[in-house]
Amino acid sequence: xxxxxxxxxxxxxxxxxxxxxxxxxxxxxxxxxxxxxxxxxxxxxxxxxxxxxxxxxxxxxxxxxxxxxxxxxxxxxxxxxxxxxxxxxxxxxxxxxxxxxxxxxxxxxxxxxxxxxxxxxxxxxxxxxxxxxxxxxxxxxxxxxxxxxxxxxxxxxxxxxxxxxxxxxxxxxxxxxxxxxxxxxxxxxxxxxxxxxxxxxxxxxxxxxxxxxxxxxxxxx
Numbered sequence: 001x002x003x004x005x006x007x008x009x010x011x012x013x014x015x016x017x018x019x020x021x022x023x024x025x026x027x028x029x030x031x032x033x034x035x036x037x038x039x040x041x042x043x044x045x046x047x048x049x050x051x052x053x054x055x056x057x058x059x060x061x062x063x064x065x066x067x068x069x070x071x072x073x074x075x076x077x078x079x080x081x082x083x084x085x086x087x088x089x090x091x092x093x094x095x096x097x098x099x100x101x102x103x104x105x106x107x108x109x110x111x112x113x114x115x116x117x118x119x120x121x122x123x124x125x126x127x128x129x130x131x132x133x134x135x136x137x138x139x140x141x142x143x144x145x146x147x148x149x150x151x152x153x154x155x156x157x158x159x160x161x162x163x164x165x166x167x168x169x170x171x172x173x174x175x176x177x178x179x180x181x182x183x184x185x186x187x188x189x190x191x192x193x194x195x196x197x198x199x200x201x202x203x204x205x206x207x208x209x210x211x212x213x214x215x216x217x218x219x220x221x
Contacts, residue, residue: 007030007072007073008030008031008032008033008070008071008072008073009022009025009030009031009032009033009071009072009073009074009075009136010032010033010034010035010066010068010071010073010074010075011025011032011033011034011035011074011075011077012035012036012057012074012075012076012077012078012088013035013036013057013076013077013078013079013085013103014034014035014036014041014042014045014049014052014077015041015077015079017077017079017103017124018034018036018075018077018079018103019034019045019049021075021077021132021136022034022049022075023048023049025136026048026049027211028211028215031051032049032051033051033052033053033066033071034049034051034052034053035052035053035054035055035057035066036052036054037054037055037056037057037084038054039054041054042054053066057076057078057084057088057091058084058087058088058091059091060091060094060095063091063092063095064095068092068095068097069095069096069097069098071097071098072098072099073098073099073100073101073136074092074097074099074100074101075101075102075103075132075136076088076089076092076100076101076102076103076118077102077103078103079103082105082109085102085103085104085109085113086112086113086116089102089113089116089117089118090116090117093116093117093118099119099120100117100118100119100120101118101119101120101121101122101132101136102118102120102121102122103121103122103123103124104121104122104123105123105124106123107123109121110123150210150211150212151208151209151210151211152208152209152210152211152214153181153206153207153208154206154207154208154214154218155184155204155205155206155207156204156205156207156217156218157203157204158183158199158200158201158202158203158204158205159220161220162199163199163200163201164198164199164200165198165199166195166196166197166198166199167180167193167194167195167196167197167199168195168196170199172207172217176209176213176216176217176220177209177210177213178207178208178209178213178214178217179207179208179209180193180205180206180207181206181207181208182205182206183197183199183203183204183205183206184203184204184205184206185200185202185203185204186202
């Protein structure tokens with residue numbers, strides 16, 4: 001599904017985690033620049049990530065040469081060398097990158113990266129690359145569970161245009177091919193909500209559907 005222009009991602013470090021982030025964002029129609037120091041890794045992924053380059057991400061001139069500041073979000077996922085991870089993050093923030101999301105392998109690394117300016121730091125043990133891609137691509141999705149075969153469950157803030165409408169009036173199944181499993185309201189979970197229940201401000205809705213259907217709904221949130 002082609003996404004509207006306006007949000008572009010760069011992913012630095014294309015190991016298992018970084019490549020999962022990049023490929024999942026590409027599958028959702030986003031423009032992604034892949035960056036890795038290893039020409040071999042770049043060559044192996046060139047047929048799957050069309051915008052890809054081998055460079056030293058701690059080098060300011062190299063980053064400026066690929067217009068890194070034009071990207072809305074830069075994901076730093078350098079695996080084995082924390083020093084390079086740290087220096088890349090510092091370099092990006094010094095250059096003025098808008099949003100830098102980093103990978104860390106320990107809480108100590110997480111604290112250090114946050115102190116040097118990272119906007120968000122994730123621990124791969126707690127968050128798979130595909131799940132991070134969902135959160136980057138669909139900020140409205142609070143939680144996401146892949147069911148396999150292209151189906152997922154997601155928890156989403158109720159959009160403004162749904163407030164005051166009932167489940168029947170909204171025709172979510174017909175319009176987006178998604179089903180509402182539950183509504184979280186005031187710390188209570190309403191499972192299999194009635195067709196005449198009105199959506200209210202502050203509701204969280206738990207939906208199930210294909211990944212493209214959920215993305216289509218989220219683009220309207």
